Amino acid sequence: MKIVFAGTPEFAALALASLHAAGVEIALVLTQPDRPAGRGLQLHASSVKQFAITHGIEVLQPLSLRQDSADPVRAEQARAVHARLLTTDYDVMVVAAYGLILPRATLDIKPCINIHGSLLPRWRGAAPIHRAIEAGDVDTGVTIMQMEQGLDTGPMLAMERVAISRFDTTASLHDTLAALGARMIVDTLRKMESGPLEAVPQPDAGVTYAAKIGKEEARLDFTLGAQQLERKIRAFNPFPGAHAQVNGVTLKIWGAQTLATDSGARAGQVLAADAAGGIVVACGSGALRLTELQKPGGKRLPASEFLKGFALANCCFD
Structure with missing residues (x-):
């Protein structure tokens, strides 16, 4: 089977x-x-480009695939890629986190299948891994689907489920799902060589959308509950990195544990900041023990090491 691969x-x-x-x-x-x-x-090539170049695979990098783009440069690039696809000998296009919309003209050339990091129809869209952790989902997985013009709405060819542990960050869960998707796409193509696969329509119930992560979301609001904040910290690790301000300094928060104790203190108040108690911060409900922090220009450090160079006793996070 010959393929065109689109990903970033x-x-x-x-x-x-x-x-x-x-x-x-x-x-x-x-x-x-x-x-x-x-x-x-400096300009950096995508991970996909780096692999392709290393292995002698031709790479095209259009700004858009939309031939009707109002930008003449983008439109011309799109027309050139479309013409190239029409003359390329391939059986299927495999798409994984490409980042560009595939218009109908592209989808109509040959079948297009997508590797999506969620259990569709839950978490259609750009950031399914982040949103699954942020929402407190107990599991997620990978879906291989046929592509159509809707946002991740196509019928499903394969699906596998994995548990989300209470220690998972977006970084760790990304690696798990990437490895799973890599295995599943090979299995799917091998099955397709033997004949058409059953394409199962996505159910109408349970649709959710994983909006792109904005940097402004990563600022922690300590009036929220400790459990919700802990999930945000894991969801935004490594990008964009949860953060909060104290005494005008923005600190990145990379790890935290929830505490059920409700001190009655103002949300954001530092309740403990020493080797014995660690860094404990009051929340809207419960409290957070911060376990890994980073100051501007510094390294990520365990709380005990961080406190050696940054005093937090009697402080309050904004």
Whole structure:
């Protein structure tokens, strides 16, 4: 089976590597343009591009696939890619976290299947891993689906479930689901070689949407309950990183534990900040013990080490 692969971040690169290792012929790779990153804002290639170049696979990086774009540059790039797809010998397009919308013209060339990091129809959209942790879901998984014009609405070809542990962050759960998706897409293509797969329509009940994560969401509001805040801290690790202000300084909060004790103190008040009690902060209900923090320009540190260089006793988070 020959494929065109469309994807951008590490989640997609792992799937691409798995397909390559399985001997799937990859005719062409589509990925997003190089982006500025790091302190020097130098252009960096996506994880998918890096893998493709290393293994001699041709890469195209259009700004858009919409031929009707109002931007003439984007429209011209889209027309060029469309023409290339029409002349490329492939059986199916595999899509994983590509980041660009596939218009009807692209979907109509050959079948398109997507690797999605949730149990559809729950968490359609851009940030299914973050939102599953933030919502307190007990499980999630990967769905392989046929693509159509709706947002993650296509019929399902395969689905596997994994538990979300109370220690999972978006980083750890991402790695679990990326590995699962990489295995599942190889299995799915092998089954497709033997004949059409049953495509199961998504149920109408249980639809939720995983909106893109905004940096402004990561500021912690200690008037919320401790359990809700702890989930946010895990959901926003590693990006965008939960944070809160104390005495005008923004601290990143990378880890926390919930405490059932309700002190009656003002939300955000630091109740303890020493080696014995750790860093405990009052919340709207319950309290949080902060376990890993980072000050501007500093390293991520366990609370005991952080307190050696940053006093928090008698402080209050804004």
